[in-house]
Amino acid sequence: MLSKLQESTQRRLLSLILAMIRRVCPSAGGSLSVDRLLARRNLREPAKPMRTLPAWAVDDMRGLAVEVDTLLSPGAFLQSAPVARYAPTHWVDAGAAYQRILDEVGNRRFDTILFVPWLKRGGADLGALHHANLCHGDLGQRTLVIATEPGDSPWAGRLPRDVAFIDAGEEMAALSGPTREPEIVLARLVLQLAPDRIHIINSHTAWRMLEQFGLALRQQTRVFASLYCDEFTVDGRVDGLAQRHLPTTSHLLDAVITDNSASPESWSNMLGINHDLFKVVHFPAPHMTRAARAARADAAGNRVLWASRLERQKRPELLLQLASRMKHLHWDVHGTALAADDQVHKELRRLNNVTLHGPFDSFRDIVSAEHLAYVYTSAWDGLPNVLLEAAQAGLPIVAPDVGGIRDLVPARWLLAANADAADYVQALEGLQANSDSRQQRLREQDERVALFTWQSFANGMRRIEGYADM
Known part of the structure; x- marks a missing residue:
């Protein structure tokens, strides 16, 4: 019954119950705490004797390595230093987050879903607004924008009136990272809504979703992503979304859309990715008299x-x-x-x-x-x-x-x-x-x-196979 309640309510009730136990029987309640009782909600290590394979499992794997596949050898498994964890129980937050988003979607259907971290002052955010305006206005697509990272989205008010916006950042951040719950929620949502296409614009959660569930998503949905440039760490290493995710997801993408001609050359040479995957489409310059x-x-x-x-x-x-x-x-x-x-x-x-x-x-x-x-x-x-x-x-x-x-x-x-x-x-x-x-x-x-016009931007996006289709 407690697990069905909000955690704050659980904590208050457990504190009250423990206070009563300690008053009635001090010796029984001395080692108990609210945090320990709520620990079932978190990933945790089992007792030390339970962290290694039992002898019968090791013997069984040795036999399988000889008779079936050498990769089943217990030595290779143990050398990889696997970590044992108890899975959380009574964990309903992921389901609640998914249902909340579905409730906000209602019975609407969408042709295009844009995944962004948030919508605030910034170049990538302005790019996301351009894509939302293009999909809704020029291409006539029913468009949904989902923010996946915690943070304010003051620029959401700049979206066209009929473009739906769902701020799911705080909910995603509250879910279990080690068990990939944010990615599971987003993947289930895409599979349920079955849009013609999704477009990932700087959303870390959406990139991880693609890595985990890309093959399932592609069965009915085209996948596009926007990338702009690499970053450099303090010690000079190349970093960024392209370096982290393109090597594992390039085969799942219909196109990578970028705003400049230099970055694709770098990614193609450095990561060995087919240059044809990249589509250069310049954003429009703002109008000025x-x-x-x-x-x-x-x-x-x-x-x-x-x-x-x-x-x-x-x-x-x-x-x-x-x-x-x-x-x-x-x-x-x-x-x-x-x-x-x-x-x-x-x-x-x-x-x-x-x-x-x-x-x-x-x-x-x-x-x-x-x-x-x-x-x-x-x-x-x-x-x-x-x-x-x-x-x-x-x-x-x-x-x-x-x-x-x-x-x-x-x-x-x-x-x-x-x-x-x-x-x-x-x-x-x-x-x-x-x-x-x-x-x-x-x-x-x-x-x-003078070449950086809205019409040039729209025509460039129309030339990308599958992006403008209805």
């Missing part, structure tokens, strides 16, 4: 714009070096630090030629005719949306040749991938000293960004 762009293109003030996240990938320490060395320029910095005690953020705040503006919702609201250039200092990337916004706003872009940035900015204008402060200083001083060069850069950027 011709008059507003022309006004900014003709101007060149003594302010510089930097807008990004203040985190390791974006090299904020390089930004600090530049602002410290080029004090004749005023630096408008838009973005937030990941930690309240971030040292670079503190140092930037002390500089008189730096204004920290915090986060922003619209690029057109932060750019002005006084800006000489947009400076981008990322150590790795795909093709970030903020560069599309800067190009569309009529700002020359000073950036390193990383990821797919050369899809937008001609390679001859890019700095080296490992460019240091001196390289950026030289580039910015060149823009100040040579207005003709600045105008030439803008003309070439304009030619490139």
Whole structure:
């Protein structure tokens, strides 16, 4: 009966019962605790004698190794250091989470399900919104978006009115990871709803679901995924969703959709995956009136714009070096630090030629005719949306040749991938000293960004087999 109740209710009742037992019979209740009584809900190790194979099982496996298959040898099994666990009992949370999601779905049917971690301010999140708008609007598909990781989704309000959104992140996080319950819940949901396609966009849980149950899912559903770039650890190792999941799931995917031409080359060469799996579809640049762009293109003030996240990938320490060395320029910095005690953020705040503006919702609201250039200092990337916004706003872009940035900015204008402060200083001083060069850069950027239209994005997605089918 207790197992049917909420854990908080169970805990209160058990505390009351144990208090009564200790009062009536102190010796009987001394070794009991609420946590021990609730331990049946968790994976736990059995007693030490129960952690090894019994003699009869070892003898049986030896016989099978001789008569059936040498891989059944007990030695090979024991050398792999298997870990014994008691499975949890009376565990109903996974079923409850599944039922809650089904209740929210109701009797609706969907052609496409997008799996995202959440919907908040970010390039991948904006990409997810583009795909949701495309599926619902241009392709006429009944579309469901499911958030699978714990966190707020303030951008869910930007979804089209008739696109369903289910925030399942907190429920997934509360389920048992070792027994793959989040993946089981999502897989059961896909099998039950049987959409024509699913599209994984940065959802770790959905990637693990594909690894565990991909063959079952593919019986009635096409599987697509979006990947943008690799990441790099502090010690220089290549990491990221592509490195972790493509080697084990590429045969289960109908296509991997990416926003730049550089990443597929890297993944194909490094992971040995057929290049045909990757489909490059550029996201659309935001609309900006011709008059507003022309006004900014003709101007060149003594302010510089930097807008990004203040985190390791974006090299904020390089930004600090530049602002410290080029004090004749005023630096408008838009973005937030990941930690309240971030040292670079503190140092930037002390500089008189730096204004920290915090986060922003619209690029057109932060750019002005006084800006000489947009400076981008990322150590790795795909093709970030903020560069599309800067190009569309009529700002020359000073950036390193990383990821797919050369899809937008001609390679001859890019700095080296490992460019240091001196390289950026030289580039910015060149823009100040040579207005003709600045105008030439803008003309070439304009030619490139003019190709990044919604129609081009929609046509690119339609060309991917199985994505636009009804």
